[in-house]
Amino acid sequence: MAPTMICDIVTPDHLLFSDEAEFVSAPAAGGEIGFMYLHAPIMSTLRMGEIRVRKPDAEAVRRFAVSGGYIEADGRKVVVLASRAIEVSTVDVEISRERIAHNEKRLTELSADDPRRAFCRDEIAWQNHLVRLAQS
Amino acid sequence: MPNLRDIKKRINSVESTRQITRTMEMVATAKIRRATDRIVAATPYATAMVDVLEAIAGRASNPESPLLVVRSPIKRIAVVAVTSDRGLAGGFNSNVLRAVDRFVALKRGEGVECDVIACGKKAIAYFKYRKIPITLSFRDQSADPQLSQAREIASLIIDGYVKERLDQVVVFYNHAKNVADQVMTSEVILPIEKVEYHEVGEGESTASYSDESAKAAAAHAAVLVEARAAAREVSSAALLQGDFDYEPSATAVLEALLPSYVETRVYHALLDSAAGEQGARRKAMKSATDNATEMVSTLTRLYNRARQGAITTEITEIVGGAAALEEE
Numbered sequence: 001m002a003p004t005m006i007c008d009i010v011t012p013d014h015l016l017f018s019d020e021a022e023f024v025s026a027p028a029a030g031g032e033i034g035f036m037y038l039h040a041p042i043m044s045t046l047r048m049g050e051i052r053v054r055k056p057d058a059e060a061v062r063r064f065a066v067s068g069g070y071i072e073a074d075g076r077k078v079v080v081l082a083s084r085a086i087e088v089s090t091v092d093v094e095i096s097r098e099r100i101a102h103n104e105k106r107l108t109e110l111s112a113d114d115p116r117r118a119f120c121r122d123e124i125a126w127q128n129h130l131v132r133l134a135q136s
Numbered sequence: 137m138p139n140l141r142d143i144k145k146r147i148n149s150v151e152s153t154r155q156i157t158r159t160m161e162m163v164a165t166a167k168i169r170r171a172t173d174r175i176v177a178a179t180p181y182a183t184a185m186v187d188v189l190e191a192i193a194g195r196a197s198n199p200e201s202p203l204l205v206v207r208s209p210i211k212r213i214a215v216v217a218v219t220s221d222r223g224l225a226g227g228f229n230s231n232v233l234r235a236v237d238r239f240v241a242l243k244r245g246e247g248v249e250c251d252v253i254a255c256g257k258k259a260i261a262y263f264k265y266r267k268i269p270i271t272l273s274f275r276d277q278s279a280d281p282q283l284s285q286a287r288e289i290a291s292l293i294i295d296g297y298v299k300e301r302l303d304q305v306v307v308f309y310n311h312a313k314n315v316a317d318q319v320m321t322s323e324v325i326l327p328i329e330k331v332e333y334h335e336v337g338e339g340e341s342t343a344s345y346s347d348e349s350a351k352a353a354a355a356h357a358a359v360l361v362e363a364r365a366a367a368r369e370v371s372s373a374a375l376l377q378g379d380f381d382y383e384p385s386a387t388a389v390l391e392a393l394l395p396s397y398v399e400t401r402v403y404h405a406l407l408d409s410a411a412g413e414q415g416a417r418r419k420a421m422k423s424a425t426d427n428a429t430e431m432v433s434t435l436t437r438l439y440n441r442a443r444q445g446a447i448t449t450e451i452t453e454i455v456g457g458a459a460a461l462e463e464e
Contacts, residue, residue, distance in 0.1 A: 010181045010184060011181060012178060012181045012182075012283055012286075012396075012400055013174070013177055013178050013181075013283050013403075014178070015180050028383055029388075030383050041380045041381065042383060043188075043381070043383070043389060044382070044383035045389055045393075068396060069396060070188070070392070070393060072188065074380075081181060081185060081396075083399070116272075118291050118295060119287060119288050119291040122287075123284075
């Protein structure tokens with residue numbers, strides 16, 4: 001069995017995941033990065049994408065959708081501070097679709113230079129991302 | 137001599153009021169717990185964020201993020217007023233609203249324009265009544281602040297600041313110093329002058345009353361402090377040591393994190409205010425209950441005196457009547 005690291009995934013409102021992991025892959029700024037025990041210390045911003053965590057005993061890989069924030073790894077520990085993160089298996093496609101529809105409606109209601117448009121577009125992109133991951 | 141039945145009626149009415157205030161006090165106590173739980177849950181992110189920003193700030197060379205630029209002269213300020221949706225919380229809302237009102241009046245006097253962002257029905261009603269225009273408002277979320285609300289506020293102010301429509305952003309909210317005390321706080325969140333994490337619920341609990349619920353809440357505050365220490369350990373263990381590779385660069389990482397930092401600050405103000413609201417309501421309802429109890433005992437004394445008086449009068453009349461009969 002390969003040596004393991006601690007992996008924490010933290011979002012602004014709670015600690016989403018904290019456990020041992022054998023392998024973690026994350027969508028870093030320059031492309032996908034895979035982390036294993038004793039990876040060189042690195043700190044990178046995150047793009048919208050998917051984090052995969054393989055635990056030592058489990059066959060299954062846990063998948064998390066993330067967007068924004070950063071990842072920091074020192075070889076023994078991987079810490080992800082994501083602006084948005086959710087485990088893919090808990091995504092409710094129906095709710096995501098509702099959120100998309102709701103924000104698209106808001107976009108049509110807001111004037112062209114309203115600063116809240118950016119917020120709505122972010123939300124739509126994020127929910128679309130969730131739907132895509134949930135269905136893949 | 138007051139009417140016996142009228143006094144009885146008043147006693148009953150005060151007693152039922154006391155029942156209501158006592159219930160509200162207990163409900164608020166339960167909600168304090170929920171609110172502090174949320175703060176505990178949000179703490180790891182906030183501390184890790186501050187730690188990391190502090191760590192990178194030393195390495196980043198000349199960050200150029202517009203969020204760090206201090207502008208002068210200031211021409212337009214956004215004021216975020218965080219209040220509650222419901223009243224009956226003592227001076228909780230009026231403290232914030234009065235401070236905002238004074239601030240806006242002062243700045244307008246200096247020729248600075250102010251945009252008001254109102255969180256909570258109380259703030260909306262206040263500014264509407266005073267005909268102060270509201271840029272953005274939120275209702276029905278004060279007891280249960282959502283991250284999306286903080287995100288929306290943050291995206292609005294960041295956009296305004298970057299496009300130079302705003303020159304400063306100030307947040308007014310009640311900081312829950314401990315379960316019994318709320319302190320009106322105003323913070324400049326843009327431009328970002330220094331990175332800090334505003335401790336929530338820290339310090340000795342100076343609860344002025346020592347009933348069971350206050351003790352429970354104080355114990356909860358202690359848990360909160362511990363959770364924060366643990367969270368700090370989690371994040372700092374991985375940090376600071378060794379040379380990190382920054383991707384794309386230390387400066388770029390710093391600049392990418394600043395908007396999230398603003399968002400975190402706003403979210404924390406909302407959470408802090410939510411905890412403060414319940415604390416303030418509990419205190420207000422506690423004193424209302426105490427006043428009602430005092431009033432009931434005063435009225436009961438009055439009632440008994442009146443009853444005794446009536447009996448005495450009756451006896452005197454009977455004795456007088458009997459004496460008159462004997463004399464015949």
